[in-house]
Each structure stands twice: as structure tokens, then as C-alpha cells.
Amino acid sequence: MSEKKKKENPEDSKIDEILESSRRDFLKMVGIVGAASVAGGAAIYSGYRHEKAKSSGETIKVLTEDNRLVEIPKDQVKDYKPDLKVLQTRGRLGIKGKKWVMVIDLSKCRNARKCVAACQGAHHLRPYEYHINTLVMQESKNTPAYYMPKTCQHCDNPPCVSVCPVDATFKRQDGIVLIDNERCIGCRFCMAACPYSARMFHWQEPLDAEADKGKEYDVELNVPQKKGTISKCLFSADRVREETLPYCVSACPNGVFYFGDENENAVTNGTTKETVMLSELLEKNAGYRILDELGTKPRVYYLPPKNRIFDFKQGPATEYKETT
Amino acid sequence: MRSILLGIVTFLVIVPDLAGQEWIVPDDKKGKLSTFQFDENTKKSGEKIYSVNCISCHGTPGKGNFLKLVPPPGDPATDKIQLNRDGELFYKVINGRGQMPSFKNALSSDEIWHVISFVRSFNSSYKQLIMPVITSSAYPGAVIKMMLSYNSSDSTIVLEADAVKQNSSVAVTGAEVKLLVHRTFGHLQIDDIKTTDINGKVAFKVPANLPGDTLGNIQVSARFINEDTFGSVSKDTILTAALITLPVSLVAERAMWNNVRKAPVWVILTYSLGLLTALGFIGLVLMKIRDIFIIGESVLKDSEKINIT
Numbered sequence: 001m002s003e004k005k006k007k008e009n010p011e012d013s014k015i016d017e018i019l020e021s022s023r024r025d026f027l028k029m030v031g032i033v034g035a036a037s038v039a040g041g042a043a044i045y046s047g048y049r050h051e052k053a054k055s056s057g058e059t060i061k062v063l064t065e066d067n068r069l070v071e072i073p074k075d076q077v078k079d080y081k082p083d084l085k086v087l088q089t090r091g092r093l094g095i096k097g098k099k100w101v102m103v104i105d106l107s108k109c110r111n112a113r114k115c116v117a118a119c120q121g122a123h124h125l126r127p128y129e130y131h132i133n134t135l136v137m138q139e140s141k142n143t144p145a146y147y148m149p150k151t152c153q154h155c156d157n158p159p160c161v162s163v164c165p166v167d168a169t170f171k172r173q174d175g176i177v178l179i180d181n182e183r184c185i186g187c188r189f190c191m192a193a194c195p196y197s198a199r200m201f202h203w204q205e206p207l208d209a210e211a212d213k214g215k216e217y218d219v220e221l222n223v224p225q226k227k228g229t230i231s232k233c234l235f236s237a238d239r240v241r242e243e244t245l246p247y248c249v250s251a252c253p254n255g256v257f258y259f260g261d262e263n264e265n266a267v268t269n270g271t272t273k274e275t276v277m278l279s280e281l282l283e284k285n286a287g288y289r290i291l292d293e294l295g296t297k298p299r300v301y302y303l304p305p306k307n308r309i310f311d312f313k314q315g316p317a318t319e320y321k322e323t324t
Numbered sequence: 325m326r327s328i329l330l331g332i333v334t335f336l337v338i339v340p341d342l343a344g345q346e347w348i349v350p351d352d353k354k355g356k357l358s359t360f361q362f363d364e365n366t367k368k369s370g371e372k373i374y375s376v377n378c379i380s381c382h383g384t385p386g387k388g389n390f391l392k393l394v395p396p397p398g399d400p401a402t403d404k405i406q407l408n409r410d411g412e413l414f415y416k417v418i419n420g421r422g423q424m425p426s427f428k429n430a431l432s433s434d435e436i437w438h439v440i441s442f443v444r445s446f447n448s449s450y451k452q453l454i455m456p457v458i459t460s461s462a463y464p465g466a467v468i469k470m471m472l473s474y475n476s477s478d479s480t481i482v483l484e485a486d487a488v489k490q491n492s493s494v495a496v497t498g499a500e501v502k503l504l505v506h507r508t509f510g511h512l513q514i515d516d517i518k519t520t521d522i523n524g525k526v527a528f529k530v531p532a533n534l535p536g537d538t539l540g541n542i543q544v545s546a547r548f549i550n551e552d553t554f555g556s557v558s559k560d561t562i563l564t565a566a567l568i569t570l571p572v573s574l575v576a577e578r579a580m581w582n583n584v585r586k587a588p589v590w591v592i593l594t595y596s597l598g599l600l601t602a603l604g605f606i607g608l609v610l611m612k613i614r615d616i617f618i619i620g621e622s623v624l625k626d627s628e629k630i631n632i633t
Contacts, residue, residue, distance in 0.1 A: 170583065266510075272426055275511055
């Protein structure tokens with residue numbers, strides 16, 4: 001446009017040039033003033049921070065990861081929040097020297113559904129989305145039915161992990177099989193491969209999707225859950241890291257669940273908090289694993305459903321009672 | 325025979341209806357008292373324990389937000405709980421009934437008293453009675469000490485208890501003791517509850533399949549059962565008394581399900597060879613195309629030309 005004008009009227013082009021140069025000067029000025037004020041502000045702010053740090057002067061003693069006691073200024077203490085990288089690395093590795101194992105005593109389950117509720121609460125699941133579910137089992141028409149809580153079996157020979165094409169589901173050194181929702185592509189091969197139907201798929205936007213937005217993804221909790229990916233029982237990997245019993249285990253009011261470390265040959269009951277020897281418990285009660293013949297080597301043991309209710313009625317939660 | 329049958333029938337009739345039944349505490353347990361004064365610290369500690377173990381059913385005291393169970397657990401700030409004597413509360417927490425679990429293995433007696441201290445803080449008219457220690461002690465004025473040692477010849481852990489008072493020491497006899505081994509989520513009891521002999525000694529048999537750490541060490545702790553008589557004396561120590569356990573990682577073996585580096589050798593070999601073959605074949609085809617291209621570029625001599633017509 002200005003090229004055209006120049007050609008048409010030399011006077012106009014001169015005025016244009018003057019205007020152009022004054023605009024350039026003005027912008028230059030603004031730039032210098034702006035930069036100076038930013039630099040000045042920064043200097044004042046850093047000075048203020050320096051003074052503040054000097055003035056408080058208080059220190060506190062902190063124990064570092066390598067067991068050194070150090071002193072650091074109090075105002076520089078920040079709450080430690082593991083970032084995604086830390087969560088992913090530790091989630092993949094698992095806890096050294098541990099071999100988690102669960103024992104479920106079928107003779108005590110009365111379908112209180114506290115385990116289901118605790119699990120769904122922890123993992124932000126809807127009432128119809130299960131990591132653990134209690135099934136009604138009946139061998140034949142004339143035998144009384146019983147309830148069977150079913151979790152992921154955390155197999156030592158996990159078919160789900162073998163078929164995963166993207167290394168999203170994996171086994172850790174402590175035996176827990178986890179799913180990384182950041183890697184999962186939602187192909188559902190693992191769902192097809194699992195003989196225990198332990199996995200669920202997020203067909204819809206997960207519960208609390210809005211509230212969980214921006215939260216760091218924890219592979220040991222599967223929160224925030226992600227639409228279009230798999231979710232499953234995690235043996236409460238986040239809780240066992242803190243040496244606390246899993247959500248379902250400690251929620252049970254009937255003493256159904258035992259959880260512990262196979263290396264220690266001990267499992268602790270979630271209700272009574274009584275610790276017993278694993279080998280003895282399994283031997284005395286004829287413990288078994290479900291679909292053991294498939295060679296999946298589950299880490300969940302079941303104690304047989306003795307003490308059945310003979311007038312079995314499926315309905316609201318019933319209380320467990322010892323019968324003599 | 326008839327009386328047994330009658331007993332069974334009465335049992336079956338009575339037991340299912342816990343809701344309408346009063347929770348009766350044996351008379352000798354009702355009078356049990358704390359040996360220490362409840363104060364701000366015990367209350368705080370009790371609040372912490374309450375928020376972990378009790379709040380899920382009993383709710384926040386004073387708010388009435390307990391679970392709607394049958395029978396209802398009740399709000400600890402109300403008369404339902406507050407009208408109990410300290411000993412009754414202690415008994416109920418220790419033993420449990422129906423859906424109220426027993427906290428026998430979960431909490432120590434001091435911890436239960438802390439919870440009671442917290443619960444009592446909601447009752448302004450409560451006046452605490454304290455158990456006088458000296459009068460009930462079997463060894464008044466003495467300090468009871470325990471020693472633990474491992475006897476490898478018959479794989480037993482021997483406990484020796486002495487009451488020490490002004491340079492003189494007496495063996496603690498007839499005291500019931502339990503021995504616990506520390507495990508990840510709780511304490512495993514070793515052998516049965518045993519009573520100290522005339523020398524104040526008692527031996528606990530260590531199970532042959534009890535695993536220790538990589539050196540065979542276990543953390544053991546011994547406690548008197550009757551804390552009223554002997555005080556809450558306990559002894560914690562580490563003994564080399566168990567099997568040496570060398571934990572093996574569950575992802576150490578080569579397997580199909582393991583990660584790429586731990587895949588079976590034949591898989592790695594087959595995959596690598598397959599990949600090389602495929603790449604080689606593609607390379608070969610490209611070379612041949614190049615050859616054809618070069619031939620196409622070159623000028624043919626007259627003798628090489630084929631006359632089709």
C-alpha cells in the first residue's frame with residue numbers, strides 16, 4: 001500500500017517516513033522503560049527475599065534420605081509431593097524384599113460389602129464399577145450357596161501382562177500386578193486374557209473426573225482414573241507402601257481377609273488384627289487358589305466355604321456368627 | 325443330654341437377637357481402672373487412635389453421625405456409651421461383639437485407655453478414678469526387668485524375669501508371658517502363653533519355618549499378660565533365632581510376561597533374527613531395483629539390441 005503511495009505522491013511518502021521514524025522511537029522508548037522497570041522490580045524483589053531470609057534466620061533439623069541430619073532455613077521448607085516421574089518409577093519397581101499375599105476366608109464372608117465400598121471410595125469408582133466384588137457361588141441346586149469376594153489374583157505368571165502390547169500392565173518385584181493408565185491404549189487384550197475377569201474398562205468419563213483434574217497420576221492408586229483405559233485391583237499398593245493393610249482388608253467387619261508378606265510367612269487379619277503363620281493357616285484350613293490348574297500361580301489364597309448358611313437368601317448384608 | 329439340647333436351643337434362640345440384648349460385662353471386669361491420670365496428652369493420643377480405628381462406625385463424638393447398623397454403634401458422647409464404667413468400656417473394646425470387632429490384637433491396653441480418655445472428654449460430669457498401682461503389684465516397689473536370649477541347641481527363646489529392688493533381685497514366678505515377633509502388619513505370637521517357673525524363667529519354642537531377615541534376625545517382644553499385677557512391662561530386642569531369608573524378586577526370572585530385557589532367550593533370538601531377515605529382504609529388493617535402474621540408464625550396443633519385428 002505504502003509502495004503505491006510513494007509512487008503516486010513523493011510528499012506523502014516523506015510524511016510517512018517521519019511518522020514511521022517517530023513511531024520507531026516511541027516503541028524503542030517503551031521497550032527501554034519496560035525492560036528497566038522489570039529489571040528494577042526483579043532486583044527489589046530479590047533484595048526483599050534476601051532480607052526476608054536473613055531476618056527469619058530460623059533453621060530446622062531434617063533427616064535426609066541417606067540418614068544425615070542437616071539444618072535448613074525454616075522458610076525454605078516445602079512440602080514434599082512426589083511428581084509423576086517419582087510416582088511412575090517407584091510404582092514400576094515395587095517394594096524390595098516383599099512378596100505380598102492375600103488369604104480370603106470364604107467361611108466368614110456374609111456379603112457386608114464393606115470391602116467393595118472401601119475400594120470404590122479409594123479408587124474413585126462408581127457403585128457398579130468393581131475392583132473387588134462379592135459373588136454368589138453355588139455348586140449345585142441342593143448345596144447352600146456362599147459368597148466369594150474376588151479381587152485381581154496378582155498371578156506370578158500373569159497372562160494379562162504377556163498380552164499387553166504396550167507394556168502398560170506389568171508385574172513388580174513384590175508381586176503386585178499394576179496397570180499404568182498413562183500408557184494404556186485401551187485395546188482390552190488383558191481383559192480377554194484374564195481368566196478371573198478381574199479387570200474393568202472405563203467406557204465413560206470416570207467418577208470424579210472433574211474433581212481429579214490436575215492431580216498427579218499415581219500408578220499405585222489409579223487415580224485420576226482415565227476414560228478409555230483399564231482399571232483393576234491394585235492390592236492397595238499405595239497403602240502397603242506405608243505398611244498399612246489394604247482398603248478392603250481393613251474395611252471388612254467379618255474377618256474375611258488376611259494380608260501379609262510371604263517372605264515373613266505371616267498374614268494379618270484386617271478385622272481382628274491378629275497375625276498368624278501363613279503356612280499353618282493354609283495347611284490347617286485346606287487353603288487353595290482358584291483356577292490353579294491354569295498355571296497362573298495366583299497370589300490370593302482361599303479358605304473353603306465351611307460354615308455355610310443353610311437357609312441362604314440373597315439379600316441385604318448379614319452379620320457373621322460363629323456356629324457351634 | 326436333654327440339658328445340652330436345651331442349651332443349644334436356647335443359644336440358637338438368644339444369639340440371633342443381639343440387637344435387643346444388653347451387653348453384659350462380667351462383674352470382675354467392671355471395676356477395672358486406668359493406672360494413669362487422663363490429661364490433655366492422653367486425650368490427644370486417644371483422638372488419633374479413635375480417628376483411625378473407631379470413627380468409621382461410631383462417627384465424630386457429639387455429631388451423632390454413626391453408621392446405621394443393627395444394633396446401632398451409638399455416639400460416644402451420648403449416655404449409651406458414657407453411662408458405662410471405665411472397666412466396662414475397656415472390656416467392650418477389648419472383646420467386641422457382633423459387628424464391633426475385638427481390638428485385643430490391634431491396640432495395647434494403654435492405647436485403649438487413651439481412647440477412653442478421649443471419649444470421656446465429651447462428658448463434663450465425669451470424674452476419673454485411678455487404679456492404685458502399688459497395692460495391687462505382686463512386687464511392691466520393685467522394678468521388673470526382663471531378659472531375652474536365644475538357645476540354639478533346642479531352638480527356644482528363653483525369658484528371664486527379675487524384680488529388682490535396692491540391689492536385691494527376686495525371680496518373678498508364676499507370671500503369664502507372651503512372646504511376639506514383629507511382622508509387617510502386626511505381631512505374630514510365638515508358641516502359647518506361658519508361665520514363668522520358680523527361677524523366673526520361661527522357654528518359648530521357635531517354629532522351624534519362622535523366617536527372619538537376611539541374617540536370620542527377628543525383632544521379638546515379650547509382655548506380661550496380667551498387667552495389673554506386674555505392670556505394663558515389656559522387652560523388645562533383636563535375636564538371631566530364625567531362618568535366613570534371602571528375598572527373591574518376583575520379576576527375576578525370564579518369562580513371556582516379563583519386561584523386554586527379561587524375555588525368554590528364544591523370544592529375543594527369534595525376534596532379532598526375524599527382524600534381520602525382514603530388513604535384509606527389503607535391502608535385497610532395493611538392490612535389485614537399483615540394478616534395474618542402472619541397466620535402464622546404460623546405452624545398449626547395436627549387437628545387444630533385440631529386433632522384435
